[in-house]
Amino acid sequence: MADFDFRKLEKDDKEVRVATAMEPGATNLQSESLATSYERNTEKLLQRFTGLRAFSLELAAPLSAEDCMLQAVTDVSPVKWHLGHSTWFFEKFILDDLSQKYTCYNDKLYYIFNSYYKGAGEHLHRFHRGLLSHPPLKDVLAYRAEINGRIKNFFLALHKAKNDDLLNEALARLEIGLHHENQHQELILTDIKYNFFCNPLYPSYMQQPSQESLRSLESNSLSKNREELALRYVPIQGGLEKFGNDGKSFSYDNERPLHKVFVEDFNLANKTVTNYEYLQFIEAGGYQDFRLWLSDGWDFINKQNLKHPLYWLPSGKECMVFTLGGLKPLNLAEPVCHVNFFEADAYARWAGKRLPSEFEWELAFSKQEEQASEEELREQANFVEQRLFHPREARAGVGSKGKSSDRLYQMYGNTWEWTVSAYLPYPGFRMEPGVIGEYNGKFMNGQRVLKGGSVATSSSHIRRSYRNFFEASKSWQFSGIRLAE
Numbered sequence: 001m002a003d004f005d006f007r008k009l010e011k012d013d014k015e016v017r018v019a020t021a022m023e024p025g026a027t028n029l030q031s032e033s034l035a036t037s038y039e040r041n042t043e044k045l046l047q048r049f050t051g052l053r054a055f056s057l058e059l060a061a062p063l064s065a066e067d068c069m070l071q072a073v074t075d076v077s078p079v080k081w082h083l084g085h086s087t088w089f090f091e092k093f094i095l096d097d098l099s100q101k102y103t104c105y106n107d108k109l110y111y112i113f114n115s116y117y118k119g120a121g122e123h124l125h126r127f128h129r130g131l132l133s134h135p136p137l138k139d140v141l142a143y144r145a146e147i148n149g150r151i152k153n154f155f156l157a158l159h160k161a162k163n164d165d166l167l168n169e170a171l172a173r174l175e176i177g178l179h180h181e182n183q184h185q186e187l188i189l190t191d192i193k194y195n196f197f198c199n200p201l202y203p204s205y206m207q208q209p210s211q212e213s214l215r216s217l218e219s220n221s222l223s224k225n226r227e228e229l230a231l232r233y234v235p236i237q238g239g240l241e242k243f244g245n246d247g248k249s250f251s252y253d254n255e256r257p258l259h260k261v262f263v264e265d266f267n268l269a270n271k272t273v274t275n276y277e278y279l280q281f282i283e284a285g286g287y288q289d290f291r292l293w294l295s296d297g298w299d300f301i302n303k304q305n306l307k308h309p310l311y312w313l314p315s316g317k318e319c320m321v322f323t324l325g326g327l328k329p330l331n332l333a334e335p336v337c338h339v340n341f342f343e344a345d346a347y348a349r350w351a352g353k354r355l356p357s358e359f360e361w362e363l364a365f366s367k368q369e370e371q372a373s374e375e376e377l378r379e380q381a382n383f384v385e386q387r388l389f390h391p392r393e394a395r396a397g398v399g400s401k402g403k404s405s406d407r408l409y410q411m412y413g414n415t416w417e418w419t420v421s422a423y424l425p426y427p428g429f430r431m432e433p434g435v436i437g438e439y440n441g442k443f444m445n446g447q448r449v450l451k452g453g454s455v456a457t458s459s460s461h462i463r464r465s466y467r468n469f470f471e472a473s474k475s476w477q478f479s480g481i482r483l484a485e
């Protein structure tokens with residue numbers, strides 16, 4: 001049982017009345033209708049703000065205050081810290097940066113919830129996040145509610161002041177803050193999964209989805225498309241193509257600018273590698289054959305004594321897998337998940353294939369868009385909104401145009417897909433000006449690009465040009481393998 005009623009708190013949050021003096025003219029939200037006082041864009045973004053902030057609390061709802069404190073290793077952060085840090089982000093980059101008279105809510109919270117922004121002052125070391133028994137969770141939730149109210153009042157004040165330049169800047173920051181909240185929602189799930197896995201009792205974050213709900217999600221596509229879903233390689237015509245984000249909708253600085261890259265013709269697997277296929281690699285001695293591994297990868301798996309993907313628990317002829325719904329038998333038809341880049345690369349070499357580059361992945365994705373609209377692809381993907389929190393077997397049913405043999409499945413959602421591409425700046429890359437420029441650019445060293453999103457990614461967060469990035473040894477994200485040749 002959770003100690004706190006997060007949903008009730010979010011309701012209270014919506015009703016919070018904050019008498020803030022940060023801007024002249026700030027008034028109580030209750031006194032004026034949103035429809036009349038906000039312009040459409042602001043209203044839309046603030047609605048998303050309210051919904052997303054509530055969703056973070058929904059994700060935390062099954063957890064106790066003790067659960068919310070866990071930090072098994074430096075890579076994972078406590079849920080309590082994620083809730084506080086995503087709040088700090090709005091406070092720092094909107095209220096503190098854009099308001100002349102702002103007084104921060106609490107200096108100590110400002111310090112502990114700054115992640116790594118050197119331009120914002122001193123911050124807590126990452127590994128010490130698990131020591132934060134103080135402040136108590138209820139104080140962090142109160143901080144969230146307070147900043148939510150201040151943000152709404154701040155935008156109302158900007159409209160009253162008719163300061164369009166500042167409003168535009170604030171809206172841009174709000175949009176970044178929303179995507180940042182999405183990223184920490186994903187981390188709430190991946191981090192609590194890792195933390196619970198380290199507990200010998202293997203606690204469950206959630207109930208396993210019922211067979212009935214799984215069936216309704218699958219519709220009838222599985223049975224009728226077994227043939228279509230056989231592994232095949234789809235030919236993709238290369239050429240000199242444009243990659244990156246065109247700037248017509250939101251993107252991070254690391255996706256820009258649009259630039260040309262020449263790509264040779266190639267073939268891409270129509271689906272990601274399954275547990276069954278990966279098991280064949282293991283049984284063939286893949287983890288014992290140094291010829292398959294990059295040198296750093298070979299050293300890493302031996303130092304860590306790795307013999308299978310994270311969360312697999314083999315015992316004799318059986319293999320259980322740890323999920324957010326607790327332990328369950330390994331489903332061989334599901335995509336292999338929680339493999340690091342070294343494992344993905346070794347598997348590809350064993351299979352006589354390779355990993356695609358980020359540009360090949362993007363080019364193939366644009367071909368998929370010729371068969372199904374962006375909306376259809378999002379609707380049918382296994383994202384966090386499905387609340388399965390676990391990858392599912394490949395399924396057909398997307399797109400009505402083109403030959404079924406040319407279709408690529410589940411490029412969106414399910415598992416992030418490792419690419420061979422190093423995470424580097426695009427030609428002409430410019431960091432966002434100011435402290436927020438520390439968001440992405442300073443991490444362009446020693447990491448690989450992943451594409452497509454996962455079961456923990458929000459549909460509203462992902463896009464074709466999105467570049468996720470992790471070090472080659474990391475496997476606690478929902479990361480899988482799609483092969484190229």
Ligand SMILES: [Fe+2]
Nearest residue numbers: 085115180184
């Ligand atoms: Fe962050």
